[in-house]
């Protein structure tokens with residue numbers, strides 16, 4: 001039997017050697033590798049500025065923190081996302097206002113979004129769900145109309161493009177995740193990109209306690225001041241060394257993802273019992289994070305049996321995401337959301353199975369996944 005994990009970091013001798021070089025040297029934090037990784041990330045995405053961070057969540061939080069968003073403010077967030085998208089708003093004491101998903105892609109429903117904007121709304125947060133870009137022209141038009149900031153949560157969108165521009169460069173800032181099952185990894189880690197020099201400068205300081213002088217610019221140790229609040233959200237040199245090498249390998253990783261996804265999509269679209277999201281088309285170029293299978297109503301209550309059957313045959317699966325964020329206990333308790341709210345996000349969360357397409361797998365594996373899906377669906 002094959003074993004096909006949903007996600008697996010692909011670490012070569014080069015990453016291992018780079019880690020050992022850091023460990024053999026005297027600098028583990030505040031060194032040249034984090035700066036080099038930021039420059040590499042700018043080259044890869046076309047960003048003017050990149051700030052390395054301890055996680056994507058850290059970047060989301062710092063963005064709101066920097067804008068002074070807080071109590072009494074509202075930020076629009078999709079219901080269909082990881083809780084981090086909403087938690088980052090909660091950290092500031094502002095209120096996340098959830099908007100349901102649209103069924104074509106699972107992205108935020110932009111028609112509904114406008115009806116949720118109030119006089120307290122300060123920012124729009126969008127997530128490129130499973131790597132499929134949101135229609136950013138429409139988002140930016142609303143942001144302009146109501147004078148709002150735009151934050152792109154790009155945790156699943158490294159390698160995604162909208163109208164030829166990399167995700168994360170279409171709003172005020174974009175945040176990426178390097179958690180192990182993402183497009184590339186630094187074990188834990190994140191990056192914020194922006195075209196705004198001042199924002200990048202402030203975030204760079206606020207990720208490191210608000211210290212006024214970068215470590216490399218301190219000629220005499222201990223000569224610095226702190227004139228603003230800041231967190232400790234830095235990326236260390238070990239993570240950054242891994243990151244630069246992983247980034248070099250990204251074109252190959254993306255090519256494999258696309259190939260795997262396209263094969264799986266072509267074959268699975270022939271099965272009436274399941275539906276698929278719209279993938280890349282026209283101006284929307286996905287980063288192919290995974291392939292999400294939406295079960296038709298007759299199969300939905302058998303979803304866990306199907307997942308179990310797949311897992312028993314070695315096919316790793318996941319669910320994006322287990323519940324719409326407003327259905328999580330913290331948000332239900334705090335804001336009183338009920339289980340019948342956000343019907344589209346619910347249909348996706350409670351009725352889908354995510355299949356792997358990562359670069360650890362190839363077309364042979366895709367064929368095996370298709371066989372096992374058919375077997376599970378038709379025998380149940």
Ligand SMILES: Cc1ncc(COP(=O)(O)O)c(C=O)c1O
Nearest residue numbers: 055056057082084155177178179
């Ligand atoms: C959409 C989204 N945003 C944010 C995060 C959090 O990323 P990190 O673990 O790097 O903080 C995740 C994690 O999977 C995610 O899926």
